[in-house]
Amino acid sequence: MISRRSVLRGMGQASAIATLPSFSLTALAQAPKAVPLTIGIGGYTFAYLPLLAAKATNILLEEGLDVSLVNTGSGTNTLAAMLGGSIEVSGLVMSDVILAAAKGQKIQAFAPLMSQYASDAIISVSAAKKVGIEPGMPLKERMARMKGLVLAVSGRGSGIDKLWRYMLALGGLDPDRDVTLTVVKLDQMYSALKSGQIDGFNTTAPANNRAVDEGLAVWVARPSQGEVPGLENFLYTALCARPGYTADKADVAGKLTRGLARASQMLQDNPKEVGRLMQKEFFGQTDLQLIESAVVDQRKTAAVPPTLSQQQFDQNLEFMVRFGHDVKGVTYRDVIDPRLLSA
Template sequence: MKLNVGVGGITFAYLPLLVAKAAGFFEEEGLDLTFVNANGGANALAAALGGSVDICGLVMSDIILASAKKQKLHAFAPLMSQYASDAIISTAAAQKAGITSDMPLTERMARLRGMTLAISSRGSGIDKLWRYLIGLGGLDPDKDVTLTVVKLDQMYPALISGQIDGFNTTAPSNNRAVEEGRAIWVARPSQGEVPGLENFLYTVLGAKPEYLAANPDVPRKLVNGLVKGAKLIRSDAAKAGALMQKEFFAQTDGQLVIDTVKDQATTVASPPTLSEVQFKQNVEFMLKFGHEVDKVAFSDTINGKWLTS
């Protein structure tokens, strides 16, 4: 069965999805997946709502926001169960501020004062995460640092050239900068070190409720493939990374991809869960930024029946 899956980009935010595809696990389930790169989560969401893709990969917050606007999508499978966007600053900026990775997180954040930090757009997930982290250090993100818009694919070059002091994003560009000694980790939500973001339901697969009702075998088979992908990542990250690099990251150093899969292995949802606790955690995080999502219900956004069938 042919299936179009919209994604915001070919990134590690979809790690188990990419590994399952590269390993042939969806083919084993009788699914022929084509990824449609929508170049952004908002575009992937629009494609799913408009019917140009069958399934979409999104951050959970996008589905909650859509529901608040009476646009119905249901998350039916988790991808990443940690907030998999890690923050780095350049080694030069770290040395100037006296920051080391073994300092308490709140002290690291307090020492970001005066730095220029990249965001992809105002109100984006990257913007929100910086604001949240900076607040943990007792700083005002609008006064004590400069949040400047930089395209995602330009963040690494901007850091290397000294145009910015840091950025947060999904792997592997942040891992690359650290491995090269050009940057240090300053906050690692993916490793569960950020209060309030532990075990955070980050990315999911979603679809319109009517599509899921009409095609119940599709989510079941996708979940089966994702479970196999997550197990491979957890049990043999080197193999998973090699497969993923060959299919999706041919222009990226193979060892970097493997090392990054090993680094991010604990972020994949295994076993897969879509709980009310995870939903409420997303809502609480969004409320901090003024999103009017307090009236959105768990049942409006999540259908986890295929995780237990």
């Protein structure tokens, strides 16, 4: 069995990697042939930050894995590919894993990605002035002042929809009466805000960071920074596979888990360098300074140390029950395989 100690041992090497983040040609030539592995993700967003970092910095290659990322376009598509057997490993939001289990579909998380709910909310500068939201206001007061605004969601019942409803309720608002929740595609939310079609949106970086950096918007709620009650230390996304994967492919799963742990530590130690490499690998059309600053801003969302705890599971379950999902029969062992992180 691969122990938590062996997984964490590799994290100590992250500082050295921060100054020399990629292979030398000599080291690459001498390394054993890497094992190919395809991982499905719903898009190139910071919801998968440690995985993108591990890939961009060559950490996964150093661990002996030749990882190819497949952008399925959505978590729903990723889940379907996993259930259909076309993808062995995938990055998924924990709520999707729990919902799958409630339907009798067997998928388990075996390595954490984000240990904070990483979807931060913004509203336009003009909307903030209109409703009187100012810097330093308590979160509940900010939410109470959101009445009358038009806010984007990616779909009815989506994670973005749920988060707006959860946060607006903190301010005493009824999301179905006091605001307008309108469906906008994720990749169009920034443009919709800029053109004035919507007043705000919540999503993972870098679109929201871009709007704030450009002076178009202000932060109105920051779950990624732990400021939303009930969502602190929230297991947001994780790497998942079919049950038994960590036993059947212990070597591959162990290398992957260890690589993610190293990448998460590197995000803490040298976020700008990780940002530079991520921009080069995944975000070539996005300003380098924006990606660097977004990584600095979001680095604390990465799971360090990596945990998949009962408490994290319970928190996810309670969040879903709040929205009427029938998931009370789902257990920790149904959706989480902690063997790689066990002592």
